[in-house]
Amino acid sequence: MRHLAGTAVLAALVVIVPAAPGKADPRPEAPGGRQAAFAEAARAYGVPESVLLAVSYLESRWDGNDGLPSVAGGYGPMHLVDAGLAVPRGTGAPEGAGASGETGDHGDHGGHVHGSGEDPRGDETRPMARPARRPGPAAAPPPDTLRLASRLTGIPPERLRADPAANIRGGAALLAEYRRREGAPPGGEPVRWYGAVARYAASDDPGAAAAFADEVYATIRAGAARTTDDGEPMVLPPDPSAVPPAPASGRLGLHRPPAAPGPDCPPTVACRWLPAPYQRIGKGRYGNHDRYEGHREIDYIVVHDGESSYRSMVNAVRNPHYLSWHFTLRSRDGLVAQHLRGRDIGWHAGNWDVNSRSIGLEHEGYVARGGAWYTEAMYRASAKLVGHLARTYGVPLDRAHIVGHDNVPGTTRATVRGMHTDPGPYWDWARYFELLGRPLDRAARPRGHSVIILPDYAAHRPGFTGCGGSGACPPQGASSVWLHTAPSADAPLVKDVGRHPTGGSTRNVHDHAARASAGQRYARAGRENGWTAIWYLGQKAWFHDPKGARTSVRASGPLVTPRPGLSSVRLYGRAYPERSAYPEGVEPQRLVPLQYSLPAGQLYSVGLTRRGSYLRAVTFDASRHLVVGGETVYHQIQFGHRFMFVKASDVTLLPR
Structure with missing residues (x-):
């Protein structure tokens, strides 16, 4: 573990008598x-x-x-x-609004519980209107x-x-x-x-x-x-x-209640079963999730923060007119509430392809609330839950499969800018993977052609704005590094044409346009004067990575580059099958390229490879839902802060 120290500091023990109740203790902090x-x-x-x-x-x-x-x-x-x-301010309204839930520079909050324009279902053929929240009882x-x-x-x-x-x-x-x-x-x-x-x-x-x-x-x-x-x-x-x-x-009367039925809550965490409703809500509509009666393939576990309190989230997810996710975790004690079975499809990630292949975890917390931090109790409960889910559903424990909501791509050009940014830079990914038993630096390879972003969370304190207004956020540890156009802190931040169609990237805590996060693997593009370059969003991006305080480790793994003869290739937010794969009576989904392209001569890391598929769920009757499988093969690549998909036929795979 990169930031652990095994050196014991033993100091003299001094007996101090406690001060009388009600009187200030005048003694200064004890030496030692x-x-x-x-x-x-x-x-x-x-x-x-x-x-x-x-x-x-x-x-x-x-x-x-x-x-x-x-x-x-x-x-x-x-x-x-x-x-x-x-204590939440109000009865069921999301916490943080007006305090730390400011829209910052982008009209976008971190979590989906009170986010802006993202469609949580992520399917333009069946768009979901902005859900109304019903007030719930105030938390005790x-x-x-x-x-x-x-x-x-x-x-x-x-x-x-x-x-x-x-x-x-x-x-x-x-x-x-x-x-x-x-x-x-x-x-x-x-x-x-x-x-x-x-x-x-x-x-x-x-x-x-x-x-x-x-x-x-x-x-x-x-x-x-x-x-x-x-x-x-x-x-x-x-x-x-x-x-x-x-x-x-x-x-002591501390008997654990039985875990929720089924394989989704491990016995090592305290888990409540608080089901999300699956019911008709009129005019052919239903909520607040989809069901699939066959075997559902799980590729991702998506980590969210809810931009709200635990109580507010569990109230909201039981509203049939609202959205849904699988688990909610409480900060102070790591309590888990389960809302959906693993075979159910939650509406949480803003991308139907990802929703249909994922399990979503909401954590009590905020992208930026005056420097608030996540408790060890919640990290541990979450890691135990994710480890159990990964074993149950065969999900690899790496950052290509255990992803943040902020890593999920937009589905079309129009949705890219509004995708959410939680859990943000203050989620300690390195600590999380240590608790999962898969430290991020275990993949280090001294002569690899990639790098894994891995700053020392406690010591690494890049500046952010947007915590409770337009001012600077309080200094604290962070998982992200800033990406510049040249190896200099004075150089501009790299540009994201999807996030910022006009103007440049900012240092707002909700703006990840020029950030790479711990555990993400990128193709190495250069090294100069204590700075490392990676290929990122179609350009060379530099981050400060000095000897003695490295913010990355060398690594290896498969990379892709456009196949010979192509000047660039298209990128997609979904791995949908080809048109001919759809059976009669099922409307083919359009495969819409995003506004990004992968230029010749650049390399990007591969996270997973799979054939295109589409889970069709458009009626209340789950027996009519089906998976359409295709022959088109896609590579998931780490193109920017978010992953994207590229057709395998468009690129050359390099096993580096």
Whole structure:
């Protein structure tokens, strides 16, 4: 793992008596760094140090996040939640509008739950009108652990938000309080703290609380070591003996409810079955998804953020007039709600070809909400779910198949500009693939003809605009690199003729026209003065990639270039079959080229190769739905930030 450090920093332990409740703690941050702060807080409140460290790791990976809140309203290494930030404004309206959901430069939000012009079904032969959202009940506020910690420690809330050492003391005080509520004394073996740990998740779902506690104890057994986002080396030594007694969760009433029927929810995550409705809604219309009774081929798992709260999303997906996706994940505890079976087709990606071959995951969060970050609990639950789905449906664990909504291409020239941009540059793809057990750098090949984009997320902080207005976004780790027309930071950003028919690319957080993201593989086009060039959108694009702080790794893999005699080849947003493949009575789908072309002499990486197909689903009666298979072979290529399709007959495949 590129940004993990295995060096332990051991500091002297100092016993500190907790301040009286209601009084400000005048002491400055303890010397010795964050490792010492955990040791001191643990001893002060009688919490096993390994428990305190592991709980924090599950919340934040020990990061301070520059005092910025998570998407669940939590602050600091211990994720102390300010309930005032976590409660949706209104009853069922999407969060973020007017705060961080500004349209920026492009009239486009990140996620589809309150996005702009994208047709979520992505089929111009059966367009879906902008869905109306029905107000749902307001979410109940989560426990305000920030202010409870303030009362327990006497430390003001503002300091608990901003000072990591104070925040750690607040978390220790909470764990000790939850232990006290069980009628148990402080101290004791780590395994005796299972109940307090489960309650720390602040979950209203017993299964999610138990899953959180299980992850904490798995972390204690395995150990962990890394350097935090603000440069603090941290270590949790492994303790294989930290196995809670088997009946612990039962005694605490933390029984997991049965997972949703079928193979789609793994037993290792807390999962609710909240089905999306499949029903007629008048005038030949139905919602809010399609069904297919045969075997549905799955090529993609699409990662979204919903630009909304968990509660708002699960309310919306159960509206037959709205859209649909397969799973929703909650930030604060990783709770999963399943809405569709794997064989069902959700309306989520804005491209019918991709929808018909994908499973969609919505994550509570925002492309840009004042620097909000995603919790470790949600990353872990999502990775467990995706790993299970990938095994079940045979989906390869790489960035050609595990894609963001922002990687899905437009279907026609008219739809390219309005396609959505979630989960955006603040989704940590490198961390996600580590949790999937497929680190992105495992594909590195020193003499390969490609590069995989792979910045150090914590240290890599490119500037963005558009977080809550036209100003700069707060500095924070990001997965993307900026692409320039020359090897210089002063050179203009490369142009995307589909995203910007007139004018140039911008640094708005919702504008990926000149960005490449972690895990994406591109053909290498040059190297000069600490900059690397790739072929991107029909041009040579340069990103800063200096020795000692590399933002890419060399890799190998198949590439394509136009076959001899062709000056360029067309690109497509869908891999549809040829006209002759359609049976009588089925209207052939037009194969419409996009406004891009692949020029001779340029190379692009291949993600998958398949024959064209079209899943026809135009009636409520699912028994009449069918898959039309063709003979035309397509290569999926990484042409820009989004993938696109090229006919195999138009290109030469180079196995590099």
